[in-house]
Amino acid sequence: MAKDVVDQVVERLRALVDDEVGVSYGELGLVGPVTSKLRRLSATLHYVGGAPEVTEQLQAQVDAAVADLGNVVVELVPLDPAGQAELRERLMTPLMREARSSRTPVFSLPGAKTRVIGVSSGKGGVGKSSVTANVATELARRGQRVGVLDADVYGFSIPKLLGLRSMPRVIDDLILPPKAFGVKVISLGFFVEEDTPVIWRGPMLHKTIEQFLVDVLWGELDYLLVDMPPGTGDVALSLQQFLPRSEIFVVTTPQSAAVRVAQRSALAAKKLKLPVRGVIENMSAFVTPNGERYAIFGSGGGQSLANELGVELLGEIPLTMALREGGDGGTPVVVGTPDDLASESVRTLVDKLESLGPVRRYRSDLKVQAK
Numbered sequence: 001m002a003k004d005v006v007d008q009v010v011e012r013l014r015a016l017v018d019d020e021v022g023v024s025y026g027e028l029g030l031v032g033p034v035t036s037k038l039r040r041l042s043a044t045l046h047y048v049g050g051a052p053e054v055t056e057q058l059q060a061q062v063d064a065a066v067a068d069l070g071n072v073v074v075e076l077v078p079l080d081p082a083g084q085a086e087l088r089e090r091l092m093t094p095l096m097r098e099a100r101s102s103r104t105p106v107f108s109l110p111g112a113k114t115r116v117i118g119v120s121s122g123k124g125g126v127g128k129s130s131v132t133a134n135v136a137t138e139l140a141r142r143g144q145r146v147g148v149l150d151a152d153v154y155g156f157s158i159p160k161l162l163g164l165r166s167m168p169r170v171i172d173d174l175i176l177p178p179k180a181f182g183v184k185v186i187s188l189g190f191f192v193e194e195d196t197p198v199i200w201r202g203p204m205l206h207k208t209i210e211q212f213l214v215d216v217l218w219g220e221l222d223y224l225l226v227d228m229p230p231g232t233g234d235v236a237l238s239l240q241q242f243l244p245r246s247e248i249f250v251v252t253t254p255q256s257a258a259v260r261v262a263q264r265s266a267l268a269a270k271k272l273k274l275p276v277r278g279v280i281e282n283m284s285a286f287v288t289p290n291g292e293r294y295a296i297f298g299s300g301g302g303q304s305l306a307n308e309l310g311v312e313l314l315g316e317i318p319l320t321m322a323l324r325e326g327g328d329g330g331t332p333v334v335v336g337t338p339d340d341l342a343s344e345s346v347r348t349l350v351d352k353l354e355s356l357g358p359v360r361r362y363r364s365d366l367k368v369q370a371k
């Protein structure tokens with residue numbers, strides 16, 4: 001077998017990128033030697049095991065990469081514990097090492113650029129998770145690096161809304177978040193059995209959120225969205241402690257009763273000194289194809305909450321079939337039906353979110369010296 005074919009196999013395997021890590025197998029040092037026997041080339045690619053479908057997907061990707069090079073068999077070999085420990089060391093950036101040794105999220109270290117956005121609501125069922133999933137997807141579509149931490153202990157819906165079937169892979173004690181529509185996701189739901197109710201006590205939840213912030217290989221992110229449980233509880237407290245630079249956005253329906261409960265969650269955030277930066281109204285008027293508007297859940301709630309809180313109403317997302325169907329099918333409406341009215345309002349909302357920019361903070365350590 002010609003030497004250049006061997007080189008080409010190695011080159012192609014080295015160039016393959018592990019999508020979740022965003023680094024090539026070559027750079028990760030996971031391509032084994034290629035041997036030639038009886039006109040057949042055998043190669044090995046080491047990988048971090050995950051769900052069977054992840055392995056199948058990788059095998060298909062590998063086979064396609066070398067398909068035109070003749071008789072080449074690439075065997076996928078899971079990394080042994082020593083190999084995993086070595087890989088973990090290679091993947092950790094100096095910032096991440098610092099974060100892990102001080103148990104402080106990289107997002108809170110000095111100089112961190114990630115905007116951390118807590119999406120909160122007064123009560124369940126107002127569409128907070130659907131809004132989070134669509135905003136995250138739209139940001140990623142615009143080229144932003146986005147992660148979602150699904151901390152909604154009452155219903156971990158983010159993986160389903162983003163059609164994620166694979167579980168996070170674990171390299172030694174480092175967690176690799178699976179990715180969908182360009183969004184990296186970690187959900188408490190990945191770690192509990194489906195349909196098994198778990199009572200999350202404050203300290204346990206706090207510890208898990210710490211682990212998700214510190215031991216997950218988020219890489220560099222422009223945005224981290226946190227889907228918070230409805231109400232005023234423990235996750236807000238954890239956010240305040242781990243991510244004091246978080247901004248809070250409150251989702252409400254247009255109904256005045258919903259607004260009152262949403263207001264309580266906003267006030268709780270304010271008490272924790274987390275800035276509430278905007279209101280998002282969801283399930284706004286349903287519009288028929290003929291343009292007739294039906295305000296099924298009333299109207300004006302989002303604006304009045306925004307006025308009371310002294311913040312901007314970032315958007316009014318209408319009730320639409322496409323948004324609901326997109327969520328059920330695991331393809332966010334902004335990708336699946338971009339010309340839907342709900343997609344349009346998500347885009348307007350994201351324009352406003354981006355233009356708001358991060359919070360400017362008073363730094364008590366900086367003093368102006370009068371001459």
Ligand SMILES: Nc1ncnc2c1ncn2[C@@H]1O[C@H](COP(=O)(O)OP(=O)(O)OP(=O)(O)O)[C@@H](O)[C@H]1O
Nearest residue numbers: 124125126127128129130155283318319320324327
């Ligand atoms: N604008 C909308 N148009 C149509 N359906 C919507 C809209 N927003 C949300 N829904 C649907 O409402 C249901 C609840 O939404 P979602 O799970 O996002 O709410 P939530 O506030 O996060 O609830 P929970 O806190 O219980 O998880 C879902 O079936 C979703 O598809």
